[in-house]
Amino acid sequence: MPVEPAEIxxxxxxxxxxxxxxxxxxxxxxATIADVYALARFRKAEERAxxxxxxxxxxxxxxxxxxxxxxxxxxxxxxxxxAVVKSGDFxxxxxxxxxxxxNLMVRCADVKAFVHFSxxxxxxxxxxxxxxxxAPLGDNHRAMFPTYSISKIAAETVCRFVAHHHRIxxxxxxxxxPYGDNGGWMYYHFLMMQQGIAIxxxxxxxxxxxxxxxxDYIEKIPYLLGAATIGATTTNFGGSQRVSIExxxxxxxxxxxxxxxxxxxxxAFGSLCIDVETMHALVGETSVDWRDGIRRQxxxxxxxxxx
Ligand SMILES: NC(=O)c1ccc[n+]([C@@H]2O[C@H](COP(=O)([O-])OP(=O)(O)OC[C@H]3O[C@@H](n4cnc5c(N)ncnc54)[C@H](OP(=O)(O)O)[C@@H]3O)[C@@H](O)[C@H]2O)c1
Numbered sequence: 608m609p610v611e612p613a614e615i616x617x618x619x620x621x622x623x624x625x626x627x628x629x630x631x632x633x634x635x636x637x638a639t640i641a642d643v644y645a646l647a648r649f650r651k652a653e654e655r656a657x658x659x660x661x662x663x664x665x666x667x668x669x670x671x672x673x674x675x676x677x678x679x680x681x682x683x684x685x686x687x688x689x690a691v692v693k694s695g696d697f698x699x700x701x702x703x704x705x706x707x708x709x710n711l712m713v714r715c716a717d718v719k720a721f722v723h724f725s726x727x728x729x730x731x732x733x734x735x736x737x738x739x740x741x742a743p744l745g746d747n748h749r750a751m752f753p754t755y756s757i758s759k760i761a762a763e764t765v766c767r768f769v770a771h772h773h774r775i776x777x778x779x780x781x782x783x784x785p786y787g788d789n790g791g792w793m794y795y796h797f798l799m800m801q802q803g804i805a806i807x808x809x810x811x812x813x814x815x816x817x818x819x820x821x822x823d824y825i826e827k828i829p830y831l832l833g834a835a836t837i838g839a840t841t842t843n844f845g846g847s848q849r850v851s852i853e854x855x856x857x858x859x860x861x862x863x864x865x866x867x868x869x870x871x872x873x874x875a876f877g878s879l880c881i882d883v884e885t886m887h888a889l890v891g892e893t894s895v896d897w898r899d900g901i902r903r904q905x906x907x908x909x910x911x912x913x914x
Contacts, residue, residue, distance in 0.1 A: 609891040612829035613720055616640050619682060621715065623647065623670065624689035625663065626654040629724070629785045632821045633687065633828065638662040644680060646670075647690065670707025671699060676714045685832055686711065686721045691759075693752045700754035705761035712769040712777075720835035722828070723766045725781045727816075727843065727879050728756045734811055737849070737882040740781075740841050750874040767839040776835035783845030783881050786900065787821030788907035793855045797905065800865040801912070806856060808869045809877035814852040817845030817881050820895035830890035840889070843881040847892040851878075858898055862905055863912045 618641050625634045625645035637643050643663040649655040655665050668675040670690055688711060692703045708723055715721065730738045731745025748755045763779050770777035784792050799806050808814055823846065834840045856867035883892075905913045 609830050610833040610889055613685065613832035615685070615829050615832070618642070618684040619680075620644070621646060621666075621679065621683050621686045622663070622689065623687070623711065624691060625658050627689055627691070628790050629782070629824075630687070630689035631789060632787055633689070633825060634658060634663050635661050636825050644683070646679065669703065670710055671703035673710040673714075676710055679711075679714050683715055683718050686715050686718050687828065688721070688723045693755050695753055697754050697757075700758045701761055704758040705765045708762050709765040709769045712766065712773065712775055716773040716775055718775065720776045720778070720832040721770070722778045722780060722831045722835065723762065724844075725763050725779050726755075726759050727781050727783045727845065727881055729760045729763065729781060730879060732877045732879075735815060735878050735880070737880045738843070739882040740843060740885055747879070748876060751876070763841070770837055770839040774837045776837055777839040778831045778835045779839055779841045780831050780844035781842065781881075782819065783843065783879065784816045784818040785821065785824060786818055786904060788904055790908070791818070791904065793818070793859065793901055794904060794908060796852065796856050796867070797859050797863070797865070797909065800856065800859060800863070800867050803868070805868045805870040806852070807872040807875040808852060809875045810871040810873055811877055812851075812853065813878070814875075815849050815878045815880035816852070817843075817847070817849055817883070818855070818897050818900065819844065819846045819893065820897075820900040822895050823893040827890040827893075834889040842885045842889055843883065844886060844890075845881050845883070846895070846897060847883055847887070848897050849880045850897045855897065855901060858901060859905065862902060862914060863909070864914055865912070
């Protein structure tokens with residue numbers, strides 16, 4: 608039995624990183640049922656307009672700059688922290704991603720629940736072993752995003768510290784390959800297939816992940832909020848199905864007639880599938896079959912190519 612979901616309708620929710628791939632559909636959905644505040648640096652005017660058009664209140668701030676967070680209103684019920692930066696500058700990325708979650712939690716210490724979205728990129732590479740939440744951590748994504756894994760690990764630590772210190776009910780959800788009609792990792796693979804670019808694969812095949820469809824993560828958010836504890840609940844957060852890059856590329860090939868080409872690269876991210884036991888106990892199983900999710904994505908983003 609999953610936990611009791613939080614009551615979201617009519618609540619006052621702060622969402623950080625609202626213009627990002629993962630959070631944008633969440634803003635779109637929650638703005639129809641709740642009072643949504645959307646926080647980002649908003650360097651592009653059109654992104655600000657896009658969020659306002661969805662009915663959310665824009666808050667312009669930088670998580671790395673605690674004074675800028677004075678724009679955050681009082682009386683919030685919930686916070687969903689999706690913001691992330693991968694500039695490659697360790698000082699800034701640690702300040703925004705790790706100190707940033709601390710700055711935000713201190714500012715919103717009275718909320719009923721705080722969800723910090725982390726990543727399975729915090730786990731050390733260990734081959735095909737599904738990672739439990741207590742598996743060894745490591746600098747998994749260094750080859751492509753030098754600051755990412757380290758700043759996500761640091762962010763989790765700051766988040767736990769502030770949750771304990773300020774007694775803020777908190778959940779840390781480690782996302783695995785979130786995707787939907789606005790993109791996701793497999794869409795980049797599709798683009799590479801379209802352009803005849805070889806896709807790097809770790810030689811220890813198959814390369815397993817647990818893609819999580821947007822319909823599922825939107826449905827699970829109230830449960831993640833309901834699972835929050837002042838000890839900071841930590842859970843993997845991916846699809847219940849394990850799928851390899853090889854399988855999803857081959858399925859994209861079947862849908863589009865494009866042929867994937869692969870090349871071995873020992874520096875490519877290796878298999879990173881998750882143990883789903885804790886996640887299932889807290890939020891239940893996911894329901895979107897990965898093939899349906901990918902077909903829908905391509906129908907939305909490249910309809911002319913779906914056969
Ligand atoms: N996408 C994936 O495949 C994936 C996989 C695993 C985990 N995740 C996690 O999911 C979350 C969302 O990822 P995403 O891919 O959607 O990110 P994204 O597309 O890169 O978007 C990042 C968002 O954060 C905001 N942001 C960046 N720096 C900020 C700062 N200093 N202060 C305030 N806001 C800031 C950005 O807006 P501005 O630039 O306007 O500030 C933007 O809205 C992250 O926590 C990420 O670690 C993602």
